[in-house]
Amino acid sequence: MADVVLFEFLHAEMVAELGARDPDPGPGGQKRSLSVLEGTGFRVGQALGERLPRETFREELDVLKFLCRDLWVAVFQKQMDGLCTNHQGTYVLQDNSFPLLIPMALGLQYLEDAPKFLAFTCGLLRGTLRTLGFQSLVTSSVATLPACKFQVEIRKS
Amino acid sequence: MADVVLFEFLHAEMVAELGARDPDPGPGGQKRSLSVLEGTGFRVGQALGERLPRETFREELDVLKFLCRDLWVAVFQKQMDGLCTNHQGTYVLQDNSFPLLIPMALGLQYLEDAPKFLAFTCGLLRGTLRTLGFQSLVTSSVATLPACKFQVEIRKS
Numbered sequence: 001m002a003d004v005v006l007f008e009f010l011h012a013e014m015v016a017e018l019g020a021r022d023p024d025p026g027p028g029g030q031k032r033s034l035s036v037l038e039g040t041g042f043r044v045g046q047a048l049g050e051r052l053p054r055e056t057f058r059e060e061l062d063v064l065k066f067l068c069r070d071l072w073v074a075v076f077q078k079q080m081d082g083l084c085t086n087h088q089g090t091y092v093l094q095d096n097s098f099p100l101l102i103p104m105a106l107g108l109q110y111l112e113d114a115p116k117f118l119a120f121t122c123g124l125l126r127g128t129l130r131t132l133g134f135q136s137l138v139t140s141s142v143a144t145l146p147a148c149k150f151q152v153e154i155r156k157s
Numbered sequence: 158m159a160d161v162v163l164f165e166f167l168h169a170e171m172v173a174e175l176g177a178r179d180p181d182p183g184p185g186g187q188k189r190s191l192s193v194l195e196g197t198g199f200r201v202g203q204a205l206g207e208r209l210p211r212e213t214f215r216e217e218l219d220v221l222k223f224l225c226r227d228l229w230v231a232v233f234q235k236q237m238d239g240l241c242t243n244h245q246g247t248y249v250l251q252d253n254s255f256p257l258l259i260p261m262a263l264g265l266q267y268l269e270d271a272p273k274f275l276a277f278t279c280g281l282l283r284g285t286l287r288t289l290g291f292q293s294l295v296t297s298s299v300a301t302l303p304a305c306k307f308q309v310e311i312r313k314s
Contacts, residue, residue, distance in 0.1 A: 005208055006232060007163050009201045014171055017197060021178065040174060044166045051162055075163060 007075070008099060014040070015116050030116075037119035038126075045127025048074065054132070060154055063132055064091045067152075071128055089154040093125075098148045105146035114142045118150075125150060164232070165256060171197070172273050187273075194276035195283075202284025205231065211289070217311060220289055221248045224309075228285055246311040250282075255305045262303035271299045275307075282307060 018033045052070055057063045068080035072095075082094035100117045104110070118140040129136045135155040142148045175190045209227055214220045225237035229252075239251035257274045261267070275297040286293045292312040299305045 006201070006205065007167060009204050010164060010167050010171070010197075013197045013200055014167070017193060021193075036174060036178075040167070040170045043170055044163070047166045048163065 011100060011120060012103070014120075019116065034115060034119040037116065038123035041120035041123025041125075042127035042130070043123075044120075045071075045124040045129075046131045047127075048124070049128040049131025052128075057132070060089070060134075061085065063129065063134060064093070064152065066132075067125060067128060068093055071125075075124065089156065091152045091154075093150040093152065094147070095150075096147045098146050101142070101146035101148060111142065111145060114145070114148070115140070118142070118148060122150065125152060129154075168257060168277060169260070171277075176273065191272060191276040194273065195280035198277035198280025198282075199284035199287070200280075201277075202228075202281040202286075203288050204284075205281070206285040206288025209285075214289070217246070217291075218242065220286070220291060221250070221309065223289075224282060224285060225250055228282075232281065246313065248309045248311075250307040250309065251304070252307075253304045255303050258299070258303035258305060268299065268302060271302070271305070272297070275299070275305060279307065282309060286311075 015037065018036055019030075048071070052074060055062075055066070057066065064083060064085070068083050072078060072080045076099050078099075080093050081096040082092075084092045084094070098118075098121075100121065101114065104113065104117065122138040122140050126136050126138045129138075129152070137153045137155065139151045140148055141151070172194065175193055176187075205228070209223075209231060212219075212223070214223065221240060221242070225240050229235060229237045233256050235256075237250050238253040239249075241249045241251075255275075255278075257278065258271065261270065261274065279295040279297050283293050283295045286295075286309070294310045294312065296308050297305055298308070
């Protein structure tokens, strides 16, 4: 189905366009691009959070399971591969083959470009959590392409 | 299904972000935004054209029918409502309820903003046609929201 790849194509074009438009190619300029991508993901996540069929969450962990299962299937047509927690509000979500990193894993891009391809999704997770009533801080890391981890810290209000 | 609306949300954010980033809010700045949106649509259309199951096209009209049916279903989960031609290389594709204009039709935006929400799709049609071997010029027009028309002129090579 073409609509499955449509989001991936559009995301890749958005990353390229924001990078090309940045007047400052240095670290400051890249930081601005990442911030825009993260903000875009946040607003899309907020809107998606309103649309996804929602169950009643008894525990914080249930919300994270919802992201790993329902949100990931809606956006990437697959479930997250792993979920760990320190039981103190920090969660690590592991995707062993993250779709937005696969073109890079085929050698079309380089590892140092990985943050650009993860910023939108960090925002997506943060925005969905916001709609579900949770303030959070979401960061990402890559060790081996195309695997990646998203670390979610739930902020107590 | 959330993935159906995912493209629409991301498209809306891209339109908003490009508008907000433009240093020149006048007609020149808007022209630049429209050109970027059209170019983004073009590259997504080129890539989608490679992915869509393709049949053998005996006539130019068959290619336009392919856009109205296969491309539209892949991107918007519906077929185009009408297709007219002057039999001299110009085609008018009519969508009576274009998904990317529906939020505006509900009063969230205004008619003068319509071109911003059509530029990407003009590029999408032009890019798909390019992959299928046709040079074209694609323009759009709106009379009553959320209906719109795309005019495709096939350029003879």
